[in-house]
Amino acid sequence: MDSIIPIGQKNTFAEYMILFGADNCPPMLDKDLEWSDQNKKYAELSAAEKIQADCDMKATNIILQGLPADIYSLVNHHRVAKDLWERVQLLMQGASLTKQERECKLYDAFDKFTHIKGETLHKYYLRFTQLINDMNIYNMKLEQFQVNTKFLNSLPPEWSKFVTDVKLVKDLHTTNFDQLHTYLEQHELHANEVRLLRERNQDPLAFVANQ
Structure with missing residues (x-):
């Protein structure tokens, strides 16, 4: 259609x-x-x-x-x-879902939201934005701290250092995830380097060669 x-x-x-x-x-x-x-x-x-x-x-x-x-x-x-x-x-x-059913599905999607292997930070941010927008349409209230924490903690391990840093410099009760995305975007190159290094070291032969 x-x-x-x-x-x-x-x-x-x-x-x-x-x-x-x-x-x-x-x-x-x-x-x-x-x-x-x-x-x-x-x-x-x-x-x-x-x-x-x-x-x-x-x-x-x-x-x-x-x-x-x-x-x-x-x-x-x-x-x-x-x-x-x-x-x-x-x-x-098919028959439209009731408001309650839609809300349940959106809450479930929020709980299960996570980074998809291979996607960029920007694509991850766009998916999260779409989910939050869908929830806002139904006036589903989430605490700012809850949204920000979900956005940060759902990133893969290579982002852990930068997630820790942003938690130290940003107040997660007052900032929004758009600002968090802008901050993290500056470090995406380094996060990708950490990911590549970790992937190489998961191979025992590659680890020995690097040593």
Whole structure:
């Protein structure tokens, strides 16, 4: 559903979608036929009603253009964009999780968050930022100290010296993890050198050679 365009975009985006799927695009809804089905002619609508009808028709057609054939056949009878979109979401994603279920999943993700082998500090920071943003959307309150400690303690061993240093110079109750990331970023080269040295020394033959 990445190709579906929200209501409010310029018409050229809708035209682009139609062109992009021209080989197999489903039939489009026609506003005159649609309104005749409802026993009210489009021409008889007020100016505001016409604008609403046009927007709804365009949004409905845009959504239909982005659907696979099996889903399209189940929802093409919907004529209101909001109803259509809710039905599509139900079919393609399943019933929405309750707020409590989402919060549980996010708390679990926070507890299990850790560095992925091979990722840079910046990618690690972006993943953590996304998680915290998702939690903020649901107004899930976490103490600043808790967030900062999680960000620092989930880094791999090569960062241990720099994590200790930053804990000494930063107040984890008042600073934020963005500032911690900026501080640690200055030492990423050295952290990578520590990691490479440790990896070499894990090989007994390499350790003997270095000695």
